[in-house]
Amino acid sequence: MMVQDMTALEEGLVEFLRAFEPCFLQTRSYEKLAAYGVGLLTDLKRKSIKPIALAGGGPPRTLQLWLSNTRWDDGLGRRIMHYRVAARVDPGRIGVLDSSGHVKQGKKTPGVQRQWCGEVGKKENGVIGQHLLYTNNDAGNPFSCMLASDLFLPDKE
Secondary structure, eight states: OOHHHHHHHHHHHHHHHGGGGGGBSSHHHHHHHHHHHHHHHSOOSOOSHHHHHHHTTSOHHHHHHHHHHOOBOHHHHHHHHHHHHHTOOOTTOEEEEEEEEEEOOSSSSTTOEEEEETTTTEEEEEEEEEEEEEEOOOSSSOOEEEEEEEEEOOOOO
């Protein structure tokens, strides 16, 4: 989406995000969430702090400090999202379990080990993500979201 398109949708996004306000200790911390969310949904070439902040008309340092220092209750946020998804009435809804492997080298990333990696179709040094997704399976107007995601940590060989 273009930045101008997202500006038109900003009011709806802010209303959607309002349900997550109790997750933040301070109202001003919650208010930055909308600016960050709008930036992530735009067609910016880079989704880093500086381009997002500049597109939203704010100083990059403020958004950077917000992202790195804001304390919020992610467990409550996850429960709110799960409740909102469960309250949907989608007759074709399904859950999807996905295991995605990606090549990764180095000793500083957790979970890197020689294991089956779907990205290359063979055993390789990599990481595996385990994901639970929800979709209404609607071909005309699909809705999907990730309900849970975690890094698979294999036993050492």
